Amino acid sequence: MTNLLPRCGDEMPLTSAELDFFQERDDEAEHELNERCSCSLQAEHTGHHTALAQCLGGTEWWLSWGKDGSAPPFARLTGGKRLLPLGCCPAVNPRDKQESCLLFESHDGAHSFFLEPEAAPVPSRKYRAMIAADLRSEMAPDEERYLLATEAFLEEPVDAVLPLLTAHEAMAVTVLLTKLAGDEWLVEGHVEELVSRLEGRMVATGVCPKKLLSATA
Known part of the structure; x- marks a missing residue:
């Protein structure tokens, strides 16, 4: 069994402006919003910390911050200076072609399938209702x-x-x-x-x- 690598885990809370940005788009949210984000990258990675903050209508918004909490120099100003709409990493697990990397494109460190697992995002109320409706459709x-x-x-x-x-x-x-x-x-x-x-x-x-x-x- 291959030993998995530890994740960074550095935490950073969302600002009130960032929370407002997501809450105004709650009908698009695919998972419950967590006010504190934990860096998903490999421990001792280079560059800035990065964590998935929310997925809106298929677009993943990642929160990026420096070791001192500062915004990364490449951050866009849309919806909050530290929020970045990033594309998905195209890497696939060489041992399991069905497993894709859950991090963003060109991320630092190892791919997610080589890292210790982290808690899966809890689906939003809308998506829970969709799942429940799907389950009920199969019920007697x-x-x-x-x-x-x-x-x-x-x-x-x-x-x-x-x-x-x-x-x-x-x-x-x-x-x-x-x-x-x-x-x-x-x-x-x-x-x-x-x-x-x-x-x-x-x-x-x-x-x-x-x-x-x-x-x-």
Whole structure:
């Protein structure tokens, strides 16, 4: 197994002007906006730090900054002095022709497929809705009704009590949902909320979730 190279990881927050630039184009955004950007280049790279800030309508906007936080001399002034619309790197992993470099064209250091992985951008609300709609189109009617009923339940007040659920049933469901949340980003928010409700009900009935879990393990 080939050892992957470390990434730089230097962080830089977006300025208010840069945040405004992206928020004004929220309907085009392909992933959730992170106010702090982390350099995606290889550790100890030359030149300026660079991180993907947002993808708008197929155009990748990269934030570039110097070691002292200054703007790079080649930065364009469109939408913020440190923001650069850069083309994708054309390199392909020689060991896997299906894997392309996720960095920008003519970047410093190694290609992304030789670097340690970094967290994938979370899709924007619009793209999550598109993915959810696509998933629902493949659901059986009973599956879709169950999903809609679950979503409706999660919109109830936080203090709502789960009916007809024993402590052991709640514990089993909580364990399964917690595992599911770690495997599937699309339902993570719903799962975390539901797990919180389940644990709250157990505590309200005098049951400690941790003690119950250890007793049933």
